[in-house]
Amino acid sequence: MPVARFQAGETVMGRWPGSNLYYEVKVLSHSPESQLFTVIYKDGTELELKDADIKSMTGFRQGSVRSRSRSRSRSPARTRRSRSRSPARTSRRSSSHTTETRRDKRRDVLEVRLTPVPMSLVNNSNNEHEKKEENDTANKVVEVKEEPENQASGRYNLRRRREQGEERPLELKDAEPVVSQATPQQTSKTTDLEFGGRIGAFFLLLLLPVVVLALLILCGQKDSSLLSFPRMLPTLDSLWDWQVFGITLLWLLFQAVLSLLPIGKVVNGMPLKNGNTLKYRINGLYALLISAVAVGAGVYHGADLGYIHTHFLQFYTSALLISTLLSIYLFVRSRWASDDERAPAGNSGFVIYDFFMGRELNPRIKGFDIKFFCEMRPGLIGWLVFNSAMLLAEMKLQHLDTPSSAMLLVNGFQLLWVVDGLWHEEKLLTMMDIVHDGFGFMLAFGDLAWVPFTFTCQSYYLARHPSDLSVFWIVAIILLNAIGYYIFRKANSQKFAFRRNPFDPTLSHLKTIPTATGKSLIASGLWGFVRHPNYLGDVLMALAWSLTCGFNHVIPYFYLIYLIILLVHREARDERQCRKKYGLAWEQYCRAVPYRIFPGVY
């Protein structure tokens, strides 16, 4: 019979279920039958762990001493900040300090607090978490039952806590920070391939540009039915115009200059792998205002915005070429990017996949952040300029004195969406696209070509296709957009405010589920209705936009269809990351809030 590697009473490092985090634990016993060790965490949580999930203390010591002394010399404010971070983010922050050696850089040293996953939901009221009353029927939807044995996974066995009465939510715990070390999987090589892996990325690379071209061709012709797709493809000549290319370059340059203007505040982004943070200037709204004045002045002085409508295809091919060249540049320059600068998602070693996903996380030329710029500026603001051009084109083509109500609604709704995005520009810095995804073809093409040319599908369609909306439909569509916007904004703002300060008095009514990382999950209100209420709100708005075009063709519903596919896929990606990050607490949340995006859909 094999001898157990660790003896009862020994202090070792045990992996927290569902994560790569290791905590200090004491071995209580070992079962020769199941080959599992029963271990106890500092706070009294008992778990059964496999041999492979336990490491001896020796391997952790060096990092422990270094990291602790570093954390002591840190200012209290910095320490406080680090405590509210997810393990992934914390790992980036502390993994390798610029002054440390290369060898140290390769070792991810994490600082985490020892906190168990409590078995109940807690209320956020009075600035402290309280245990949820057991007979609270009003909040049944968020009630969480005790974890049945072996439910989490075959590898971990969460036992009943020995002293349930002592169970306290994690934010109030004052446990000594312990140091854990990432497992060897946490190297910079991407092993979990997304988007169908190499083959998927290859097909998307070819397919996406063609899809946009087909959409534009169908949208722009009189009969937009899918069956009337022209047999003759447009000639290369008709797709290219040097003047249009020049205007597109000028637009990009103009937006780049605006983004560099020393107006607006400068904020820190999320901590990177090496502990540094990048600075970002937040001046998107100013850029929008100045752009609006510049375009308005141009029109006043005789510039013909109708030119955009008549050359829409050529504008698209220019944007396609620029985004492809930009992706090639990004791919080449990423050869010199250090390990710290590489994106977790785009470094598989497969050229096509990495080209598509992007190898470098935040490519910058001096202080100019190319990804942040592309995400929020040329495409989003360009979209509004395109919408205005379509509005003028509609009046011209359909001989109207004023734009149709459908066109006004689309312009108004989308203006609201873009202004909202720029108003909350800073929040983008915490999103998956900035924190996790590299900047490669997907985002370069997405930001510069996909956004301005597919998000405009309703206004481009309406320019040629009259849509007579009755008062009933106008009211219904406005209501739908308002409800969607309310859900979208409230959910996003609530989450952002909660992440910034979980004890925010305005959020005290919310029920939350504490997690082992020091962060909690909101589990009531909108976040207790579905797991991604912000996605739901976005979809409702997209539906409202498409409905303005009536029911004659499916083409103006393209954005809605894209958004649903994107968000369903995004939800799955986020779900995987959260499961990894939060382990059992995430499973609790999923049981408490079973619907993903749409109520009734698991």
Ligand SMILES: NC(=O)C1=CN([C@@H]2O[C@H](COP(=O)(O)OP(=O)(O)OC[C@H]3O[C@@H](n4cnc5c(N)ncnc54)[C@H](OP(=O)(O)O)[C@@H]3O)[C@@H](O)[C@H]2O)C=CC1
């Ligand atoms: N129109 C378009 O093309 C697109 C629009 N969007 C919109 O952008 C917005 C932001 O989307 P996105 O960044 O993808 O996703 P979310 O804003 O939904 O962010 C997901 C993250 O939120 C945190 N979280 C999840 N559940 C909870 C909870 N219950 N309580 C507290 N925190 C939670 C987790 O991060 P952590 O715990 O680490 O904080 C999770 O990783 C959405 O409104 C979406 O509709 C997005 C993509 C495309």
Ligand SMILES: CC(C)CCC[C@@H](C)[C@H]1CC=C2C3=C(CC[C@@]21C)[C@@]1(C)CC[C@H](O)C(C)(C)[C@@H]1CC3
């Ligand atoms: C080419 C592909 C099929 C998909 C490309 C996807 C990208 C275009 C989008 C992925 C997520 C996005 C978001 C915004 C723009 C579009 C992309 C980049 C966003 C910044 C727009 C402004 C919003 O207010 C937002 C909520 C901040 C958006 C966040 C996601």
